[in-house]
Amino acid sequence: MTAIGVAPSPAQGLGLRRRRTILAVCCLSLFLVGMDTTIVNIGLPAIGRDLGGGTRGLEWTVDAYTLVLAGLLISSGAVADRLGRRKVFQVGLVVFGGASVACAVASSLGVLVAARVVQGIGASMLSPVALAIVVNAITDPKERARAIGVWAAVFGVSMAAGPVVGGALISAVGWRGVFWVNLPVIVGALVLSAVFVPESRAARARRLDLPGQVLLMLLVGLTVGVLIEGPRLGWGSGWALAAYGAVVGVGVVFVVVESRRGEPLMDPALFRRRSFAGAVFGAVVVFVALNVTLLLNTLYLQEVRGMSPAAAGVLTLPMALGATVCAPWAGRMVGRRGARLPLTLAGAFTVLGGLVLVGMDAGTPVPVLLCAYLAIGVGFGFANAPLTNTAVSGLPPERAGVAGGTTSTARQVGAALGIAVAGAFVSDGGSGGLMAAARPGWLLVAGCGGLLVGVAWVAAG
Numbered sequence: 001m002t003a004i005g006v007a008p009s010p011a012q013g014l015g016l017r018r019r020r021t022i023l024a025v026c027c028l029s030l031f032l033v034g035m036d037t038t039i040v041n042i043g044l045p046a047i048g049r050d051l052g053g054g055t056r057g058l059e060w061t062v063d064a065y066t067l068v069l070a071g072l073l074i075s076s077g078a079v080a081d082r083l084g085r086r087k088v089f090q091v092g093l094v095v096f097g098g099a100s101v102a103c104a105v106a107s108s109l110g111v112l113v114a115a116r117v118v119q120g121i122g123a124s125m126l127s128p129v130a131l132a133i134v135v136n137a138i139t140d141p142k143e144r145a146r147a148i149g150v151w152a153a154v155f156g157v158s159m160a161a162g163p164v165v166g167g168a169l170i171s172a173v174g175w176r177g178v179f180w181v182n183l184p185v186i187v188g189a190l191v192l193s194a195v196f197v198p199e200s201r202a203a204r205a206r207r208l209d210l211p212g213q214v215l216l217m218l219l220v221g222l223t224v225g226v227l228i229e230g231p232r233l234g235w236g237s238g239w240a241l242a243a244y245g246a247v248v249g250v251g252v253v254f255v256v257v258e259s260r261r262g263e264p265l266m267d268p269a270l271f272r273r274r275s276f277a278g279a280v281f282g283a284v285v286v287f288v289a290l291n292v293t294l295l296l297n298t299l300y301l302q303e304v305r306g307m308s309p310a311a312a313g314v315l316t317l318p319m320a321l322g323a324t325v326c327a328p329w330a331g332r333m334v335g336r337r338g339a340r341l342p343l344t345l346a347g348a349f350t351v352l353g354g355l356v357l358v359g360m361d362a363g364t365p366v367p368v369l370l371c372a373y374l375a376i377g378v379g380f381g382f383a384n385a386p387l388t389n390t391a392v393s394g395l396p397p398e399r400a401g402v403a404g405g406t407t408s409t410a411r412q413v414g415a416a417l418g419i420a421v422a423g424a425f426v427s428d429g430g431s432g433g434l435m436a437a438a439r440p441g442w443l444l445v446a447g448c449g450g451l452l453v454g455v456a457w458v459a460a461g
Contacts, residue, residue: 167313
């Protein structure tokens with residue numbers, strides 16, 4: 001997301017049906033972006049058998065997408081504000097669709113990872129730009145608040161639904177189906193956006209911060225790269241130590257450079273606000289927990305319990321249901337009572353789910369697994385709306401877009417870190433080795449829930 005200024009445009013005075021159509025088209029694109037963050041997880045064992053590559057290579061299949069998406073979200077929004085939101089949105093759809101085809105026909109793991117990078121570039125033009133289109137088209141404050149509530153709910157559902165949809169597709173047509181399924185949705189979104197979505201631009205477009213953009217990509221890429229490649233290099237090796245130093249050095253340079261920019265990609269001054277800093281930290285924590293859960297759960301259900309992708313996806317359905325029900329409920333709670341209660345509930349349910357899974361083994365009863373997945377889904381559903389509200393509370397309107405863009409970036413960074421950390425825990429041994437290696441991951445999930453409760457009481461009023 002980027003700073004959103006609503007300039008006079010053809011969007012003013014749109015009829016109710018057209019406004020709802022615009023919201024539906026934009027939510028459709030958001031569903032694609034969110035689902036592609038998680039849908040590939042369920043197919044990793046099948047991809048590994050088909051294309052080869054160990055755990056680290058498969059991690060890059062997921063993180064190549066989330067890293068690029070995280071790094072380009074804010075800049076893509078700024079470009080759309082300047083050049084035209086509908087135009088950039090449609091370009092993003094085309095890039096995303098073309099990359100989906102390249103993923104579907106990939107002949108090697110390297111080609112698949114490269115295609116996922118391009119897919120992330122396209123996705124970065126969809127999520128923040130589509131939200132800006134919605135805000136520009138729906139000008140009534142109450143209607144806009146309801147629309148953003150729908151938006152948040154769709155985002156949560158898309159992330160949780162990925163394993164369910166992916167499992168069904170992989171069992172029916174193979175892992176390549178998780179990419180082919182994007183095409184009809186993209187074609188429909190292109191047609192509908194051309195017919196119903198008016199062009200719009202920001203009243204005052206933000207300048208692109210190229211130094212900040214490069215440094216952000218480098219910082220996130222180095223951090224995730226160390227986590228993924230650390231087991232291979234050795235955590236105490238010379239290469240690893242040099243990488244740790246590079247992460248710290250790039251982080252320091254990033255803060256110094258951004259502090260001196262007139263219009264920084266990420267404004268360090270915002271982090272002086274307890275509510276904003278807490279919300280960004282909470283966004284990272286929530287998505288670390290979700291993505292650790294998704295990767296470890298995929299390996300456990302398919303490698304340890306021998307389930308098909310479809311069966312594994314169906315078993316995680318309570319996670320999607322919990323997110324679906326609780327995301328809009330959390331939005332209503334925030335409006336009535338503030339962010340503290342739903343964030344506390346999010347943390348408590350995440351702790352519960354993680355602790356239940358710590359003790360699981362190859363014979364854990366299915367009802368126990370279902371309860372744990374439901375708890376984690378409920379926690380995820382309760383988290384997103386209050387985190388967004390906490391990030392922007394107390395900020396002037398012209399800075400709310402930058403705050404929202406930063407928290408969106410934090411979510412994707414958390415997703416990339418979660419996959420990398422989970423992969424670092426998991427060994428390439430047999431089922432016994434996998435179970436033992438996964439336990440620290442489930443403890444991490446529970447710990448993330450505890451941190452979220454802390455965010456609720458320290459940062460969310």
